[in-house]
Amino acid sequence: MNENPFRLLPAVAIVLEHPQLVAVRGDYAHETIATAVRAEIDALRQKIVVGETIANDVDALVSRVIARLAEDNRSTIRTVINATGIVLHTNLGRSPMAESAALAAYEAARGYLNLELDLGTGKRSSRQDNVRDGLCRITGAESATCVNNCAAATVIVLRTLAMGKEVIVSRGQLIEIGGSFRIPDIMTVSGASLREVGTTNITRIGDYAAAIGPNTGAIMRIHTSNFRVRGFTKTVGIEALVELGRKQNIAVIDDVGSGAVVDFAKYGLDGEPPITEGIRAGADVALFSGDKLLGGPQVGIIAGKKSWIERIERDPMMRALRLDKMTLAALEATLRLYRDPVVALREIPTLRMLTMPLHELRTRAEAFAERLRSVSALSSVEVHDNIAYVGGGSLPDESLPTVVVAVTAHHHSESAMATRLRTATPAVVGRVQDACVLFDLRTVFDRQLDDLFTAICRAADAQILV
Ligand SMILES: *Cc1c(COP(=O)(O)O)cnc(C)c1O
Numbered sequence: 001m002n003e004n005p006f007r008l009l010p011a012v013a014i015v016l017e018h019p020q021l022v023a024v025r026g027d028y029a030h031e032t033i034a035t036a037v038r039a040e041i042d043a044l045r046q047k048i049v050v051g052e053t054i055a056n057d058v059d060a061l062v063s064r065v066i067a068r069l070a071e072d073n074r075s076t077i078r079t080v081i082n083a084t085g086i087v088l089h090t091n092l093g094r095s096p097m098a099e100s101a102a103l104a105a106y107e108a109a110r111g112y113l114n115l116e117l118d119l120g121t122g123k124r125s126s127r128q129d130n131v132r133d134g135l136c137r138i139t140g141a142e143s144a145t146c147v148n149n150c151a152a153a154t155v156i157v158l159r160t161l162a163m164g165k166e167v168i169v170s171r172g173q174l175i176e177i178g179g180s181f182r183i184p185d186i187m188t189v190s191g192a193s194l195r196e197v198g199t200t201n202i203t204r205i206g207d208y209a210a211a212i213g214p215n216t217g218a219i220m221r222i223h224t225s226n227f228r229v230r231g232f233t234k235t236v237g238i239e240a241l242v243e244l245g246r247k248q249n250i251a252v253i254d255d256v257g258s259g260a261v262v263d264f265a266k267y268g269l270d271g272e273p274p275i276t277e278g279i280r281a282g283a284d285v286a287l288f289s290g291d292k293l294l295g296g297p298q299v300g301i302i303a304g305k306k307s308w309i310e311r312i313e314r315d316p317m318m319r320a321l322r323l324d325k326m327t328l329a330a331l332e333a334t335l336r337l338y339r340d341p342v343v344a345l346r347e348i349p350t351l352r353m354l355t356m357p358l359h360e361l362r363t364r365a366e367a368f369a370e371r372l373r374s375v376s377a378l379s380s381v382e383v384h385d386n387i388a389y390v391g392g393g394s395l396p397d398e399s400l401p402t403v404v405v406a407v408t409a410h411h412h413s414e415s416a417m418a419t420r421l422r423t424a425t426p427a428v429v430g431r432v433q434d435a436c437v438l439f440d441l442r443t444v445f446d447r448q449l450d451d452l453f454t455a456i457c458r459a460a461d462a463q464i465l466v
Helices: 012-016 019-023 030-049 058-073 099-110 129-139 150-162 183-190 205-211 238-248 276-281 306-314 317-321 325-337 341-347 349-354 358-372 414-422 446-459
Strands: 080-082 143-147 166-170 193-197 216-222 251-257 285-289 300-304 378-389 399-409 427-429 431-433 436-439
Touching: 012 030, 012 058, 019 058, 030 058, 080 446, 099 325, 129 143, 129 276, 129 300, 129 325, 143 150, 143 306, 143 317, 150 166, 150 183, 150 216, 150 251, 150 285, 150 300, 150 306, 150 317, 166 205, 183 193, 193 205, 205 238, 216 238, 238 251, 238 276, 251 276, 285 306, 300 306, 306 317, 325 341, 341 349, 358 378, 358 399, 358 446, 378 436, 399 414, 414 427, 414 431, 414 436, 414 446, 427 446
Parallel strands: 080 427, 166 193, 166 216, 216 251, 251 285
Antiparallel strands: 143 300, 285 300, 378 399, 399 436, 431 436
């Protein structure tokens, strides 16, 4: 072996004529294939430089080129099987949408639609008209509109109702809503100024009343959806704020946050104010997210008095915050499902997952565990009672009794298993607890169970018996 080892490296032009690479010419641009070939030859060259011996094996080189092409071509956004049991997981895209909503977005995406055209008159219409009635129906409001998310809704509402003025907020409600977006910062970007009243745990109606002055623009209640203050606490309800606002002729804003349409208290989820509460009490506007408890696409919904909604829609900022056609189509389809509460609970995954009875969770977990027990690479498979959380960053207190499948593997630690699952295709995210990987099937769709099974087998290095 005193021959120059670099002479073993094949020429790029020769590799490109390999039948397997000729066969993928229809799938990748010539330059993409050539770049991948060069990269693999360079990798071999590096091995020679550090003194390794290399084989003259063009077939193996071509296989690596094909693998590299496939890897480069994978989308960075991938399907994740959410086995955490966290129904509204912001990092995993929050609410999955109903099938009809997803299809509506798909149809909207791939063609044309009457987004801003009244098909009856042939005249231009407002894109918001497509969802206004549906939004009024679920909120009980006179009118409604929507923007990209609830943070955007807060900004445009504050601009319209209180620009250059003070907004009175209880100190206990000055939340950060995630992504470093804090209520005081939102006030600043909206051109309103914050007037804090009360203390962290106690705010009384008198605190609000005392803060009202000639420069008061609005009173705002913010639902503390991502934390709770417990113990010696007092907050003022929306009815009392509305009454105060009415007496003093000051607008009242209700930031409901999560937007519960269904009465979740019936299913053991207390503490989420229904979206109708503030409107019914007479709040001027109420705001909430579309991709939390509503179970729809990411939008910020603004419902309330017609005169305010009209002013909000005339704000030039509305143009910067407006929804795209796919989101609007998905929202309209989601709202349609709410016409029948039974249909909504069945078809909207977020509602179905949150209200799934414990016995059903247990049956699904037992059946899945039974399949896993035949996998010899797993050292234990158990079904446990556990606690699920509604939301990762939001709704922290909304814990639900749930059932999990707890797994350990012979060859890999629980954290190694978690990593292997996360980097699989499709990716799987579970929970690690007490030296086990936990799978909560509450958030796993039936259509994903086979893929989840395969992913666990692969992560544990099991032979998959077909
Ligand atoms: C979640 C939440 C927001 C932010 O909503 P996005 O749709 O995520 O922008 C605002 N206010 C409250 C009270 C919330 O819970």
